[in-house]
Amino acid sequence: MVWTLLAIAAKRDWVVHCLDVNNAFLHGDDLQKIQEMKEHLDKRFSLKDLGKLNFASYRVNDDVALADATRYKQILGQLQYLTITRLDIACAVNLLSQLAASPEHVHMVAAEIILHYLKCTPGQGIVLASKGSLELEA
Structure with a gap:
């Protein structure tokens, strides 16, 4: 499930944030809302914010x-x-x-x-x- 979501996100150039709550990904255009959600989750769980998710591009035949x-x-x-x-x-x-x-x-x-x-x-x-x-x- 997560790999499918990440593949779609990479293909569509979505900005995805990775939070280590055993991997939660937030997606959206409203960075303020994303920040609010991270703060809300951090109050309930001890989060480790890994920041914006970067996708590595690698061609298989290389x-x-x-x-x-x-x-x-x-x-x-x-x-x-x-x-x-x-x-x-x-x-x-x-x-x-x-x-x-x-x-x-x-x-x-x-x-x-x-x-x-x-x-x-x-x-x-x-x-x-x-x-x-x-x-x-x-």
Whole structure:
């Protein structure tokens, strides 16, 4: 659903704002109303305003296939395992997994960006203790 909305927004050059309330997107021409909505949501939830959403444009045929995809597939397998506790990377890892049959250099770069993100955000995952309660706590 979100990917469809973003694809339409990119195609129509809509200005879309991304708020990290586990991803809320606001769209509209009235920037004052958007600002008011962000302030209203921030009072109820602790928002992290990511600002105006920028779309990366990349042509699929502009890249070369990886000569040896072994390392890419190893990294991808490790990332897939991490999605059990790091739900924040699940969407990106899933997308890269769909491209694993014929990975290109840009896909390896994307995997390395995810690794860099993980390195910069330790402690963001879900802790699953071997003993104790099975209840999740915020």
